[in-house]
Each structure stands twice: as C-alpha cells, then as structure tokens.
Amino acid sequence: NELSGGKIGYLHVPDMGAEGISEFIKWYYPQIKKDGLIIDDRANGGGNVSRMLIERLRRKPLAAEFARTEEDPGLYPDGTFLGPMAVLLDENSGSDGDIFPAMFREAGLGPLIGKRSWGGAVGITNHGMLIDGGEVNVPEFGYADLKGDWIIEGHGVDPDIEVDNDPKSVIEGRDPQLERAVADMLRRLKEKPVQSPPRPAAPVKLK
Numbered sequence: 001n002e003l004s005g006g007k008i009g010y011l012h013v014p015d016m017g018a019e020g021i022s023e024f025i026k027w028y029y030p031q032i033k034k035d036g037l038i039i040d041d042r043a044n045g046g047g048n049v050s051r052m053l054i055e056r057l058r059r060k061p062l063a064a065e066f067a068r069t070e071e072d073p074g075l076y077p078d079g080t081f082l083g084p085m086a087v088l089l090d091e092n093s094g095s096d097g098d099i100f101p102a103m104f105r106e107a108g109l110g111p112l113i114g115k116r117s118w119g120g121a122v123g124i125t126n127h128g129m130l131i132d133g134g135e136v137n138v139p140e141f142g143y144a145d146l147k148g149d150w151i152i153e154g155h156g157v158d159p160d161i162e163v164d165n166d167p168k169s170v171i172e173g174r175d176p177q178l179e180r181a182v183a184d185m186l187r188r189l190k191e192k193p194v195q196s197p198p199r200p201a202a203p204v205k206l207k
Contacts, residue, residue, distance in 0.1 A: 003182040007189065009034035010178075016047030016096035024053055029079070033072075035194045036083045036185040038178070039104075042114065046095025048123075053100060057085065058107045064197035073197055083194040085110040086181050089159060094118035099143065102157045106145075111160040111184065114177045119156030 001010070009031030013020045031037065039057075059080045064073035075082070089101045089112055098117045105112055123141035130136065144150050163180045 003179065004036070004186060007034065008036040008038060008182055008185055010038045010040065012040040012042075013044055013053070013097075013100075015045040016049045016053075016100065017045075020044070020047060021049045021052060024056075028056070028081075032079065032081055034083065035189050037081055037085045038088060038181050038185065039085065040088045040178075041093050041097055041101055042088050042090040042177070043092040044094070044097025044100065046097050048096055050096045050100035050103060054103050054107055054109075057081065057104070057109055061197070066199050071199065073199065075197075082196065084185055084188045084192075086185055087112050088177050088181055089114045089117050089157060090165070090177070091115050091118060091156075093157075094120045095123075096121075098152050098157055102143075102152055105157075105160070112157065113161045113181045113184065114159050114163055114165075116158050116162075117152075117156040119152060119154055121152040 001008075009027075011024060011027035011031070013024055028037075039053075056079060059077055061075045061077075061080045061082065063076040065076060066073050085104075087101045087104050087110065089097075093101065094117065098119060098121045101112045101117060104110065121143050122139045124137040125140050127136040127138055142150060143152055161180060161184065163177045165175060165177050169176050
C-alpha cells in the first residue's frame, strides 16, 4: 500500500488448506477495486485448494451492472478483478504452493516474481495408521502439462522475473521481491490503465 500509493492490493496465502483459503477470502474482496493485485505465495506449505483460487482469479467480466444511485458498476460474474496481477514465489513455496504459480502462469494471469519454487508436487495418499502410531503416506499423483511432459516435480517453477531477497536487505527490513513486483505493476498500469466499463445513458422508457 505504501509503495504503490494505495493503488495495488496485496494478500499472502500461507498454505493451500483451510487457513490459506480463509486468508484469500478475507483479503481478496476488500481489495477488489484496487488497480492491481499481488498474491504472495512465498512459504506456502501446500494443500489442495489452489484450483479454487485460480478459478476465482481467472474470471473475466461479461457484463456490468449499474445502480441508479451509484456511479461505479458491479461486474458479472461477481468477484471479477479488472486490473493486472502478479504472484510472488520462493524456495519455500511447495506442493500445491508449487502448483498454484505454475497454473497462474498457464492461465495467463500475470508474471511470477521471486525465486524458483521448491519442486515437490507429487501428491500423497494416507494408507492407514501403524501399530506404533505412525502413518503410511504413499506418493501417487504427479502433474504433467497438456503436451504430455512432466512438470514441477524435482525442479520447481521458474519465475518470470528472478529477484533474490538477500540477507542484507531482509535484515534492513526491506523486501526486494515485493518492491520489484510493485515497480513492475506500476509500469504495467502506466502503459495500460485500468478502465471500468462505461455507464450508458439512462434509457428512455416513455414515448
């Protein structure tokens, strides 16, 4: 908010489970009128709800709804974000935290900024408890692209813009990855400002 003069929204998704989707819902909707949005996927511990976030973020406006007493339109479908978006990722983005930035880019939603993610996207299934209280989890689900090539596992997701949060900057209280994301988005907004659908003239019903 400070770096962008209030133009750009920000939210952090700590995992792809109950806490992560709660954080997304809590912060996405209050910032839906911002010009741009940065989704922070760093240190995301994984889970299985990334597809819900992608479905929401990739919504495109199909129509505008104007109220009689308000100038700003609502959008159809609800919850559509008009401006540019970007995702922050780092070495601690893993599992569904790997999958989310990969699918964000595949959906054409915006650039990935930071460092290559962890690279552990094979899903596991619990096969029961052991007599000593332990559990057996078996790796069973891997991801491939639609061309038939395996993706993510063992390598991670490469950023479009690589930025390292070096120790000196972090100790000084800075966040170079976030700073770069804000600068890149402000440049994109300058090149292509966000425009709401125009309000048509009031209809004349009586003749």
